[in-house]
Amino acid sequence: MVGWTGAPSFTEDAYQEVYNFTGGVPRKVNTFCDRLLLFGYLEELKDFTAETVKAVVEEVKREQPQIDKSKVANAQTAAMLAPSSAAYIEGGVSADLEGRLQLLESNMAALKKTVKKEKALLRKAILINLEMAADDEEDDD
Secondary structure, eight states, X not given: OTTOOSOSEEOHHHHHHHHHHHTTOHHHHHHHHHHHHHHHHHTXXXXXOHHHHHXXXXXXXXHSOXXXXXXXXXXXXXXXXXXXXXXXXXXXXXXXXXXXXXXXXXXXXXXXXXXXHHHHHHHHHHXXXXXXXXXXXXXXX
């Protein structure tokens, strides 16, 4: 790679942990490694180990919504059925529709939480970058 000096470095077990979490799906690998490298930048890491990857995996998992799996199964079933096939409960509201709504609300809450955290990380990265630029200017003088 052009200009690469060997830093950051990844241990073999770090690669394995990335694969374990992403299943090797390129889009997931890219998204996760972006998060992993941001973590490394903010923590000023030069070497990534399995423990580092596991820490970021846990952080990502904490940000995912907790969903009632029984309602998700109902929502997925409802999505596959024709609207006329949905079973309606008392009051005329579909139980499957309720599950789908809960899923959407959970996903929206998780997205809001993630955006808030990402915004804080971005602010921190910008401040670090500004600090580094100021230090570089001082060194030039």
